[in-house]
Amino acid sequence: MNSNLNDATRHVTLFHSPQTRSGGVLALLEELGADYELHVLNQKKNEQRGAAYLAINPMGKVPAIMHNGALVTEQSAVYLYLADLYPEAGISPQMGDALRGPYLRWLAFYGSCFEPAFVDKALKREPGSPGMMPYGTVDDVWNTVTGQLAKGDYMLGSQFSALDMLWGSSLNWMTKFGLAPETPLVRAYIDRVIQPSVLCAGR
Numbered sequence: 770m771n772s773n774l775n776d777a778t779r780h781v782t783l784f785h786s787p788q789t790r791s792g793g794v795l796a797l798l799e800e801l802g803a804d805y806e807l808h809v810l811n812q813k814k815n816e817q818r819g820a821a822y823l824a825i826n827p828m829g830k831v832p833a834i835m836h837n838g839a840l841v842t843e844q845s846a847v848y849l850y851l852a853d854l855y856p857e858a859g860i861s862p863q864m865g866d867a868l869r870g871p872y873l874r875w876l877a878f879y880g881s882c883f884e885p886a887f888v889d890k891a892l893k894r895e896p897g898s899p900g901m902m903p904y905g906t907v908d909d910v911w912n913t914v915t916g917q918l919a920k921g922d923y924m925l926g927s928q929f930s931a932l933d934m935l936w937g938s939s940l941n942w943m944t945k946f947g948l949a950p951e952t953p954l955v956r957a958y959i960d961r962v963i964q965p966s967v968l969c970a971g972r
């Protein structure tokens with residue numbers, strides 16, 4: 770169990786590039802008070818596609834974390850892993866908590882529905898039939914997310930969690946680049962949850 774992990778075994782390395790998706794993970798590490806080191810990859814110099822990093826993560830993407838010799842990639846898995854590694858921070862509903870299921874749902878929804886839908890939209894891809902698309906339609910995805918946001922201050926209603934650091938930082942860059950609509954509901958949510966992330970966004 771996590772409670773048996775001492776600080777040395779909780780040490781993680783974050784593979785990070787400034788102004789990318791890994792900025793949200795950096796904010797999460799700060800929020801958790803985690804013991805971490807940064808391995809910065811300069812994407813302007815394409816370092817993420819160099820042989821050294823490809824030997825670590827063959828996808829050449831950040832964020833990625835290394836913990837006790839194991840690599841974790843994909844934002845949803847990384848947020849889940851880190852928040853579980855620091856349960857005392859209280860931002861990761863644990864098994865047995867009624868919010869654990871919704872917590873996992875919205876983590877997975879992010880990677881399997883939200884990002885693919887909005888990237889397809891940004892690239893103006895011809896929509897497939899909703900039954901064939903893993904996310905249905907972009908409108909379904911957006912209405913489902915905003916319907917959830919309308920229920921409370923946070924993705925889990927009244928409880929702040931690591932989910933909000935993922936969704937907040939993502940909605941922040943997506944609205945900034947015009948990839949997702951900046952409705953008053955969405956803007957208010959970003960402003961409510963993003964403060965710690967903003968501090969790290971430029972690093």
Ligand SMILES: N[C@@H](CCC(=O)N[C@@H](CS)C(=O)NCC(=O)O)C(=O)O
Binds near residue numbers: 788789830842
């Ligand atoms: N599916 C990945 C996406 C990660 C991703 O696309 N990262 C971008 C930075 S925002 C990247 O590293 N791109 C560099 C490249 O592909 O060369 C995740 O959820 O973590």
